[in-house]
Amino acid sequence: MREKLTEEKVFKDPVHHYIYVQDQTIWDLINTKEFQRLRRIRQLGTTYLTFHGAEHSRFSHSLGVYEITRRIISQFERNGYPDWPREERLVSLCAALLHDVGHGPFSHSLEEIFDTDHEVWTCNILLGDTDINAVLRQVSEDFPAKVAAVIQKTYPKPIVISLISSQMDADRMDYLLRDAYFTGVNYGTFDLERILRVLRPYQGKIVVKESGMHAVEHYLMSRYQMYWQIYFHPVTRSSEIILRQIFRRAQELYREGYTFGWMASPLEKLLNNTLSLHDYLKLDESLAQTAFSEWAEESDELLADLCGRFLNRRLYKYVTIDNPDETWLSEVADALLSAGLHPDYHMEIDYPFDLPYDVYRPDQKNGEKREKAPILLLDNEDRISEISVKSDIVRSITGLRQGQYHLYFPEESLQEKKAILSDRMIQLFRLNETKPTPM
Template sequence: MATNKKLEKVFRDPVHNYIPVSNQTIYDLIATKEFQRLRRIKQLGTSSYTFHGAEHSRFTHCLGVYHIAKQITEMFTKNYPETWRPEENLVTQCAALLHDVGHGAFSHTFEGIFDTDHEAITVAIITDETTEVNAVLRKVAPDFPEKVASVITHDYENQQVVQLISSQIDADRMDYLLRDSYYTGATYGEFDLTRIMRVITPVDNGIAFKIQGMHAVEDYIVSRFQMYMQVYFHPASRAMEVLLHQLLKRAKVLYPTQKDYFAMTSPRLIPFFENQFSLNDYLQLDDGVMTTYFQNWQTHPDEILADLSTSFINRKLAKSVKYDRSDEADLAILRDIIEKIGFDPDYYTAVHSNFDLPYDLYRPELENSRTQIEIMQKDGSLTELSELSSLVKALSGTTHGDNRFYFPREILKADTLFKSEQEAFTSYINNDYFLGKAGKK
């Protein structure tokens, strides 16, 4: 393996204060165009339309994850020479830094429309010999890019490394909870990172946490639960996701008959409309490019595309109500009413579901089984967290979230032309046996 010359660079960070970089490989990765692109991708997507401070980027988050991983690997090297191999430090730190490098413009919403996969693209950026990231990694060793990629795909042979990057309590989650809490102004995501860092320990085939720090781990689980319920699943943020989805869906429908228009106003989307995009095409897009395209589409002759674009640019959100699966037959009635009033239900109504499992036991029979959190007793034995914590036990295996039906807020405004339809709609959503039972947002 190539050796790294010594250097000392410091990034000032609002969450971790100083993030020092003393490894040339890490610094060179940060300087690559693929990683610098993350400055132009928001960490929380449309949540900044609800929490106005949430303008932070994937770049800042990835630096934070690297910083946490670096601290842990250095502590492991110093304190656990019998169970941690120091040669794992660099691969762990590189995987931490690059774990989100494949995220695209408006991440998950874009993926749903154009069938992209940010994890697969992360692996491609790491392993494709045309990228600057790959060139930096190959300087370490010819097979080093594949090693880093295998951490991302969970195939790396040392599960200690994999769990530090991806598990129910890892460097990724610890950073984004603290960072998102800071930038949204919500305090729900705060927990004692310093204490957790003192009690984390490598064990055979994974990581564990000493019992002295169990309450800090408990606090982390509760903080994660609160952030999902109060921030990540906020109805207004989801309304913007729905609007973005409908906007892109309409553009995709119009493209086959209006190729010249889209070639002029939004050329970097053409490969995605054609479903023939390259890695380079993907890397040309970011949140700013997409927002510029939406601004262009505000004057499109198609009323639906122009209206949805204007609504997105100016944050004109749909209303929503909660619903249960048993209500789904009634949603068709609501869509019919909305269509009679003059809104195309294919673009002006939507259902959106958000559910999360705050903590779960390891269930190997499941397709996407989770690693459980192990607490190390004073005698060295391991006990699963919920067996020791009644608080975590209460959350373990329980799913939280809701289904929402989104519709134009104009439906609720007085209009004599559609008074009977509006009254029928209002009657439905206020019925104690239907959607209104869950409440409007």
């Protein structure tokens, strides 16, 4: 077993003020090249194009998740709760720190195009020929597999998994506070101190003392507001659409044998689906942005235009629509074709049901698998109940879907071809709307 540090290390942090590192293993993991790579991966992907302060990294978020987990465990141990297995402290802290180490550039957008999963890459990093694996093996030969099992949600003690992955875990608590701070909004703020005080280990689960229900209601309301005001923001969706179109077009061109003027080896292997772990670890947002800058000069006009749009924030406009059907979509596609545009790249119907975020859902429906443990309340008579049973507020927001369909398109290109569009299409795309005079 690795030893404690002779002198505690401290990180200054804008959200938690201080992050404390007391274990040699944690300190060594932070200093691995795989963990340091997270400095070059933004926490919120393309959201910085909507909220300019959202430049924070997966590195700072991962430290924050570690710190919240450390504080929860310290509270359990300080109060001597018998249901907390003390021998699970280090595996819990390591899983908290490393839970996002497998994220690639622009995270979920990249995963959607290339059908990858950051949790799979995380486990590959934990178990593969990496500095992180070497550090974990210094604890014990089976320790990397234990940490990976927590990430995979197969660890034999669910209470450890719940710390990192549940409806009220350290991951969610940190990213809500951190994302609110860096986007400059108040939606994501809640009383973290109060929540940490009312958490309890009980019968192999993490529960909330019933007197803390109102603090949890505040947390869930903050989460609900953050999803709809930040994570589901339609302008951010526009930038994500263009990002996905860039990689789609690049992959299409690659498969057709197109000769790129510039191509880095990891990107080529990404496009032909032959990424090794070594190649994957070279992928970061610096490399992606360099590619976009070079591809903006490519002879393929579509790829060049998409890259220029992303780099210079010339995003697609969106209009709200109601339940589009196939006939309607065909009519819109024909209008774009008549204007000399490419419907596969210049039109997208978006509805925010496919995002990696979700509002609180206490149970599974129609046989679906529950991914996250629900929030459980513990009353004075040691009875457990799911929070929406006791809370009118939580029950009112449970599973709500208030999303709208949006049609995204390049407005300026259609304005140039406005004369050949039907009145119906001009009205649909709102091409007659007056623009405010630039200040």
